[in-house]
Amino acid sequence: MNTPLHITLAVGDWSDLFLHFLGLSLLSIGGAITTVAEMHRYLVVEQHWLTDAQFNASIVLAQSAPGPNLLFVALMGWNVGLNAGGFGTALLGVLASMAGILIPSTTLTYLAAHWGQRNRHRLTVRAFKQGMAPIVVALIVATGWILTGVNRATEPELARWALIAVTVLLVWRTRIHLLWLLAAGALLGWHGLI
Numbered sequence: 001m002n003t004p005l006h007i008t009l010a011v012g013d014w015s016d017l018f019l020h021f022l023g024l025s026l027l028s029i030g031g032a033i034t035t036v037a038e039m040h041r042y043l044v045v046e047q048h049w050l051t052d053a054q055f056n057a058s059i060v061l062a063q064s065a066p067g068p069n070l071l072f073v074a075l076m077g078w079n080v081g082l083n084a085g086g087f088g089t090a091l092l093g094v095l096a097s098m099a100g101i102l103i104p105s106t107t108l109t110y111l112a113a114h115w116g117q118r119n120r121h122r123l124t125v126r127a128f129k130q131g132m133a134p135i136v137v138a139l140i141v142a143t144g145w146i147l148t149g150v151n152r153a154t155e156p157e158l159a160r161w162a163l164i165a166v167t168v169l170l171v172w173r174t175r176i177h178l179l180w181l182l183a184a185g186a187l188l189g190w191h192g193l194i
Contacts, residue, residue: 005048005049005050005051005054005083006083007048007049007080007083007084008084009049009080009084009089013047014092014096015096017049017077017080017093017096017097017100018096018097018099018100019100020042020100021073021096021097021098021099021100021101022100022101022103022104024038024039024100024101025100025101025102025103025104025105026104026105026108028101028105031069031070032069032070032072032073032101033069033072036059036072039055039073039076040055043055043076043080049080049083049084050076050079050080050083054076054079054083055076055079057075057079058072058075058076058078058079059072059075061075062074062075070098070101070102073097073098073101074094074097074098076093076097077090077093077094077095077096077097077098078090078093078094079093080093080097081093081094116128116129167181167185
């Protein structure tokens with residue numbers, strides 16, 4: 001059983017939680033999941049605001065749920081808040097952790113995009129965008145390649161290639177919403193057809 005701790009947090013502790021996640025936001029190159037070790041050190045080892053079980057459960061639950069993988073930060077804040085009191089403090093924990101992890105990276109992204117848009121006529125900005133375009137496309141293709149499993153020989157490759165071709169044509173030539181294609185793929189997978 002995951003028994004909660006009973007802790008007391010002062011105003012300074014809440015601001016420390018916020019500031020810690022604020023700093024982690026700028027270190028989270030590759031996503032917030034890359035800073036899990038530091039979160040564990042701070043929340044479990046140093047502050048004793050979470051148990052190991054609560055920390056691990058926050059990550060496992062968030063990673064298994066649909067949606068952004070950043071949800072584990074909200075669950076950690078929620079658990080800190082629950083340990084400190086109840087529903088109200090749990091909401092405060094979610095607010096402190098999520099605002100801390102989101103504000104710097106979101107602000108930096110917004111400012112960089114705004115600067116890039118203002119300076120789109122500069123040669124360096126155009127060169128950067130043109131250089132990044134094939135990299136982004138290649139990463140998307142590589143992700144699709146891995147997800148489709150074309151590199152595995154467990155099923156007939158012709159069927160996989162046909163499914164990929166049909167999907168590409170539907171996306172390219174029709175106005176079918178992508179969610180319908182995802183739902184169709186989920187149904188085909190559920191029935192074991194792909």
